[in-house]
Amino acid sequence: MLLSRSIRACQLRDSYIEISKYVRFQLRQRQLGSANAIKASTLSVRRSSTTSTQDYERQFDKSSGHLTQDVGANASSGKSGVAGKDYACLRRFQGSCLSKHDMTTWDSLARTEIRSHSSNTTNEPNLVRICGYITSQRSAGKFEFFQLVDPHLELAVQVICSKQKLEQNAQFGADHGCEGTLQEHFNLAKDIRGHTPVQVIGSVVHRAAPPKKGGQRSDSQQLDGQNGNTLQKLDPFVGQIKIFSHIEIQADSIIPLNTFPTDLVAKCDTVFPPELRHLQFRTDNELRSRIRLRSKIAAKVREGMLNKDFDEIETPLLFKSTPEGAREFIVPTRKKGMAYALPQSPQQYKQVLMASGIARYFQFAKCFRDEDLRADRQPEFTQLDLEMSFVGAEQVMSVVEDIVRNFVWPNVPNISPLNPAFIADESSTDQSDMSAPAVSQFPRLSYNRVMASYGSDKPDTRLGSEIHRIERWLPSNVKGMLTSLDGPIVEMIKIDMHGTDPSTSSQFIRSFLDAPTSTIYTENPAGMPGVSVYEAGKPLRGLASFGHEAAYKVEEDFEPEPGDIFIVQTRANAPFTGGSTILGNLRRDVLHSAISQGLIPAPSGFAALWVTDFPLFSPVEESEPGQGGMAGICSTHHPFTAPKQGQDLSLLMTDPLKVVGDHYDLVINGVEVGGGSRRIHIAEMQELVLRGVLKLAPERLEDFRHLLNALKCGCPPHAGFALGFDRLMAMLTDRASVRDVIAFPKYADGEDKFVKSPSLMSADQLATYHLAITDEEVAKPPPPVSRRA
Numbered sequence: 001m002l003l004s005r006s007i008r009a010c011q012l013r014d015s016y017i018e019i020s021k022y023v024r025f026q027l028r029q030r031q032l033g034s035a036n037a038i039k040a041s042t043l044s045v046r047r048s049s050t051t052s053t054q055d056y057e058r059q060f061d062k063s064s065g066h067l068t069q070d071v072g073a074n075a076s077s078g079k080s081g082v083a084g085k086d087y088a089c090l091r092r093f094q095g096s097c098l099s100k101h102d103m104t105t106w107d108s109l110a111r112t113e114i115r116s117h118s119s120n121t122t123n124e125p126n127l128v129r130i131c132g133y134i135t136s137q138r139s140a141g142k143f144e145f146f147q148l149v150d151p152h153l154e155l156a157v158q159v160i161c162s163k164q165k166l167e168q169n170a171q172f173g174a175d176h177g178c179e180g181t182l183q184e185h186f187n188l189a190k191d192i193r194g195h196t197p198v199q200v201i202g203s204v205v206h207r208a209a210p211p212k213k214g215g216q217r218s219d220s221q222q223l224d225g226q227n228g229n230t231l232q233k234l235d236p237f238v239g240q241i242k243i244f245s246h247i248e249i250q251a252d253s254i255i256p257l258n259t260f261p262t263d264l265v266a267k268c269d270t271v272f273p274p275e276l277r278h279l280q281f282r283t284d285n286e287l288r289s290r291i292r293l294r295s296k297i298a299a300k301v302r303e304g305m306l307n308k309d310f311d312e313i314e315t316p317l318l319f320k321s322t323p324e325g326a327r328e329f330i331v332p333t334r335k336k337g338m339a340y341a342l343p344q345s346p347q348q349y350k351q352v353l354m355a356s357g358i359a360r361y362f363q364f365a366k367c368f369r370d371e372d373l374r375a376d377r378q379p380e381f382t383q384l385d386l387e388m389s390f391v392g393a394e395q396v397m398s399v400v401e402d403i404v405r406n407f408v409w410p411n412v413p414n415i416s417p418l419n420p421a422f423i424a425d426e427s428s429t430d431q432s433d434m435s436a437p438a439v440s441q442f443p444r445l446s447y448n449r450v451m452a453s454y455g456s457d458k459p460d461t462r463l464g465s466e467i468h469r470i471e472r473w474l475p476s477n478v479k480g481m482l483t484s485l486d487g488p489i490v491e492m493i494k495i496d497m498h499g500t501d502p503s504t505s506s507q508f509i510r511s512f513l514d515a516p517t518s519t520i521y522t523e524n525p526a527g528m529p530g531v532s533v534y535e536a537g538k539p540l541r542g543l544a545s546f547g548h549e550a551a552y553k554v555e556e557d558f559e560p561e562p563g564d565i566f567i568v569q570t571r572a573n574a575p576f577t578g579g580s581t582i583l584g585n586l587r588r589d590v591l592h593s594a595i596s597q598g599l600i601p602a603p604s605g606f607a608a609l610w611v612t613d614f615p616l617f618s619p620v621e622e623s624e625p626g627q628g629g630m631a632g633i634c635s636t637h638h639p640f641t642a643p644k645q646g647q648d649l650s651l652l653m654t655d656p657l658k659v660v661g662d663h664y665d666l667v668i669n670g671v672e673v674g675g676g677s678r679r680i681h682i683a684e685m686q687e688l689v690l691r692g693v694l695k696l697a698p699e700r701l702e703d704f705r706h707l708l709n710a711l712k713c714g715c716p717p718h719a720g721f722a723l724g725f726d727r728l729m730a731m732l733t734d735r736a737s738v739r740d741v742i743a744f745p746k747y748a749d750g751e752d753k754f755v756k757s758p759s760l761m762s763a764d765q766l767a768t769y770h771l772a773i774t775d776e777e778v779a780k781p782p783p784p785v786s787r788r789a
Contacts, residue, residue, distance in 0.1 A: 455584015
């Protein structure tokens with residue numbers, strides 16, 4: 001009878017589409033009951049003898065009206081020769097596949113309007129077929145209540161299974177030979193595991209507001225902009241969600257699409273190791289939100305770049321080894337002795353694009369550098385890479401500012417505005433090119449200025465405590481007590497302790513310097529720091545170590561309050577090199593320690609600035625590789641950066657360390673979020689830098705022949721920028737490590753703990769790629785490079 005009615009419904013479908021949909025839906029409800037007796041009971045493990053509605057619909061040949069043989073039939077007849085255990089696996093998989101019927105989206109569910117019973121004269125049900133995860137559940141008499149969470153794990157709706165409906169389905173199933181008693185099916189429904197993916201078929205009904213109980217406190221709150229239809233709620237399995245407060249689903253059928261292990265507890269307060277990254281995602285709504293925000297920001301940035309007439313162009317990941325400044329990852333090939341290198345950046349390809357007539361290029365580029373991991377470094381990372389032809393630094397900086405201001409910041413929820421950094425002495429900012437058509441709005445400070453004022457080339461100006469030189473105030477005997485250096489530079493900072501008691505300040509700074517992590521400061525060869533705490537009751541108010549004249553000068557210029565800390569540090573009288581000074585690092589660490597201990601307030605908001613006029617070349621660092629030249633110097637940025645205009649370029653050959661590069665970094669809250677430069681676009685000039693200044697060997701110079709050849713063919717002036725997307729997202733989401741904004745990050749030693757990479761190579765792989773494992777040390781160590789490279 002059931003089959004006959006189904007055939008008739010199919011035959012009338014083309015003529016009576018709307019009627020047919022309703023009839024077939026009712027038939028499916030009956031069939032769901034006969035197939036699984038209680039589809040809600042299959043929330044744990046499906047009975048091998050039952051047949052789901054999807055199976056029934058797949059069996060039915062709509063064109064001929066006949067039933068086809070399925071996996072279950074083969075299994076029962078034993079004709080296939082496949083073991084029964086394997087048949088059970090095949091049947092479970094077949095039964096867990098989604099049907100071909102239209103699914104209800106969660107967006108449409110949110111828009112469902114439930115009319116009152118009196119006004120619903122047609123008595124039409126709001127029928128849905130929807131998928132998600134079952135999380136929490138509870139029992140109440142003859143009802144089972146489940147929480148169904150959407151695939152994004154953000155929205156939820158209550159699902160109700162009634163024992164009366166289960167009893168009807170069980171009786172119908174018994175008439176058709178289905179196994180299991182009502183109590184068994186009801187018990188299965190109670191045994192539902194959190195995180196089970198399901199398909200729910202049922203009717204959407206109005207959800208009455210729960211009665212308020214005296215003294216009961218709710219953890220839910222109404223969300224703005226949701227018309228009172230959702231409540232914020234903590235789901236114990238997936239974290240914070242928004243649950244519909246005006247509707248719920250009365251389930252006719254709940255079909256499991258997989259099972260969740262019974263020996264695994266996965267709740268939002270469970271701490272999972274990196275090896276279980278998938279469960280970190282499932283249970284941590286903040287992690288999911290950060291990754292989704294990353295996707296949204298990338299889409300908005302891409303939209304902004306396309307609006308500015310940039311072309312998104314992908315460049316190869318299998319590159320060649322060239323000495324740009326960092327260690328490379330080598331990819332061996334089956335050709336003996338031949339290997340690719342993963343790109344440190346798309347730098348050379350994008351310059352070739354400029355020579356090819358591409359006016360504006362960008363991409364979200366994957367970059368690879370074999371360097372030690374830090375909180376802001378990963379061996380593989382993502383950067384927004386861009387290049388523009390016929391422009392200089394000003395135009396590039398203007399584009400970057402506009403993208404950050406108008407396409408990044410407005411799309412981050414509840415974030416403070418991005419403001420230009422406050423600079424105490426505005427007259428020292430670089431305003432030389434402010435008359436250019438494209439004007440940067442963020443203040444610009446030269447490398448020498450930020451190193452002198454903050455001791456860092458990426459300062460957090462919100463912290464205050466600028467560095468001041470005071471050697472002219474100090475008598476020779478005081479300088480001699482601070483350092484053994486001849487003619488030293490003596491610098492001082494004042495830490496504003498915001499009214500902290502002097503004894504508390506003294507204990508704090510003493511404990512800081514006594515910590516094992518402070519040995520880099522207390523054992524500094526240039527001299528250990530001198531510390532004074534301003535206190536009215538002491539001789540010269542705690543500044544006696546400065547001497548009488550200097551103490552009065554300090555009071556007059558710095559206007560300290562009781563409890564403020566003065567730190568004095570000496571350094572050699574030499575030009576700045578590298579990314580920071582000892583006092584700059586000490587300033588940062590002391591302030592962060594005082595903030596973490598609640599002694600001073602944390603800075604708020606976001607402050608941006610450009611750091612410009614870096615040295616074009618820097619002394620080498622013996623710990624890291626670089627361009628491999630023999631001159632004892634290396635490129636501060638990379639060897640393609642052009643010298644800044646308006647200086648004596650003959651210094652390139654006589655004193656290259658004095659040459660200033662046209663290089664610019666964007667710094668926000670002490671984070672270098674990106675950097676760029678104007679490039680050398682003349683082949684002869686590029687070769688002069690590589691050969692004449694860096695003194696690369698001829699064979700290393702040939703590694704750049706492809707670029708030199710492209711520059712020779714009328715390459716226009718060009719400049720570019722690379723925005724560290726991982727660092728930017730970590731800053732936007734207030735995370736200390738970029739690992740927290742990367743879906744599958746690397747950990748110590750570059751290890752991916754989830755997939756356990758890198759892995760040992762087998763003997764066959766070693767043979768295929770003509771490799772051998774040896775314990776011998778490399779005969780020739782890699783050449784050094786500057787820290788900035």
